[in-house]
Amino acid sequence: MPRQTVVLSVDAEQPDPQVVERAAAVLQRGGLVAFPTETVYGLGANALDEAAVHSIFAAKGRPANNPLIVHVADPRDVRELVADWPPAAERLAAVFWPGPLSLVLPKRPLVPDAVTAGAATVAVRMPDHRLALALIAAAGVPIAAPSANRSLAVSPTQAEHVLKGLAGRIDLLLDAGPTSGGLESTVLDLSRPRPRLLRPGLISAAAIEAVIGPLDRGELAPDPAAPLVSPGMLARHYAPRATLECVAADSAARVVELQSQGLHVGWMPLATDEVNTIAGVETIPMPLDPAAYASKLYAAMHMLDDRGVDRIVVELPPETPPWLAIHDRLRRAGAPTERDG
Numbered sequence: 001m002p003r004q005t006v007v008l009s010v011d012a013e014q015p016d017p018q019v020v021e022r023a024a025a026v027l028q029r030g031g032l033v034a035f036p037t038e039t040v041y042g043l044g045a046n047a048l049d050e051a052a053v054h055s056i057f058a059a060k061g062r063p064a065n066n067p068l069i070v071h072v073a074d075p076r077d078v079r080e081l082v083a084d085w086p087p088a089a090e091r092l093a094a095v096f097w098p099g100p101l102s103l104v105l106p107k108r109p110l111v112p113d114a115v116t117a118g119a120a121t122v123a124v125r126m127p128d129h130r131l132a133l134a135l136i137a138a139a140g141v142p143i144a145a146p147s148a149n150r151s152l153a154v155s156p157t158q159a160e161h162v163l164k165g166l167a168g169r170i171d172l173l174l175d176a177g178p179t180s181g182g183l184e185s186t187v188l189d190l191s192r193p194r195p196r197l198l199r200p201g202l203i204s205a206a207a208i209e210a211v212i213g214p215l216d217r218g219e220l221a222p223d224p225a226a227p228l229v230s231p232g233m234l235a236r237h238y239a240p241r242a243t244l245e246c247v248a249a250d251s252a253a254r255v256v257e258l259q260s261q262g263l264h265v266g267w268m269p270l271a272t273d274e275v276n277t278i279a280g281v282e283t284i285p286m287p288l289d290p291a292a293y294a295s296k297l298y299a300a301m302h303m304l305d306d307r308g309v310d311r312i313v314v315e316l317p318p319e320t321p322p323w324l325a326i327h328d329r330l331r332r333a334g335a336p337t338e339r340d341g
């Protein structure tokens with residue numbers, strides 16, 4: 001079902017109410033609207049409209065067993081979605097919402113099974129972005145929104161990234177410039193006796209523990225027969241088209257080696273003083289600060305893909321807690337696919 005994709009530019013700080021109303025009307029009639037959040041661009045639909053939710057999966061080519069995050073414009077609006085709102089959720093929402101933290105809780109029957117991939121839980125969050133909040137409020141319904149990319153591709157942090165994957169597959173794209181955060185939200189499971197991190201993100205485990213105490217840090221037991229715990233945990237995810245490899249030390253030597261094999265190489269070194277460009281290599285120096293690095297990571301991968309490189313060499317950032325979510329995404333972007341193996 002091809003769609004005519006309209007693109008509208010909007011001011012991120014002072015969104016034009018007429019544009020917001022127009023986008024909200026598209027959502028209300030079951031359409032698909034891509035919009036920025038503080039993390040990445042989301043692909044939104046009315047979370048309570050089962051057919052609209054199915055069309056999200058169709059547009060992304062997303063497997064039906066990967067559940068969606070439901071976005072609200074007011075913390076009170078989660079009460080109609082979740083069957084239980086424990087004190088830990090109340091405290092976390094008070095501290096981190098609006099913000100990049102998704103909370104997994106038992107769902108109410110109102111939430112369609114399509115949203116949760118048949119699970120008894122639903123992930124909810126309130127994004128920290130004026131346009132996103134205005135849009136959700138104007139639509140008057142909770143908005144299911146995965147990242148606005150084709151399944152398994154790199155998440156979009158700019159409107160152009162959305163169009164690369166979804167032009168002709170969505171009704172409307174609100175372009176409010178690059179997102180600030182750059183990595184998807186932290187996903188925390190509060191539906192179990194001991195809270196557990198399902199996906200690391202911009203809000204760290206330590207910051208969460210400072211509010212609600214220790215998390216269950218045990219390894220997630222991989223059981224191939226069980227339903228997916230959180231498909232964001234799949235090895236291969238967020239990957240560029242080019243093969244990506246992470247190198248701990250002397251990434252320049254690896255770049256030169258690959259180039260000598262005739263490969264067109266993209267290079268993402270850490271921006272220390274010694275970064276020299278190498279002729280013929282597409283070089284994107286990466287910031288030494290984790291927040292700045294996160295906000296640039298996906299844009300760098302998109303750019304190198306656009307330049308048609310065969311291989312991307314990433315110099316690994318330090319193995320310290322502030323870099324955890326970045327290491328997680330780099331690992332997934334570099335994980336071999338079935339094709340490779």
Ligand code: TXA
Pocket residue numbers: 037039040041042043066067068069100102104116119121122123127145146147148183184185186187198199229230231232233
């Ligand atoms: O920052 C973000 O979270 C962005 C913006 C648009 O809000 N959204 C996003 O959505 O990254 P998506 O669909 O790409 O990732 C959602 C993650 C997946 O890892 C999914 O498995 C997990 O959240 N998830 C959603 N509902 C869940 C549930 N009921 N139980 C466990 N994991 C869930």
Ligand code: MG
Pocket residue numbers: 146147155
């Ligand atoms: Mg995604």
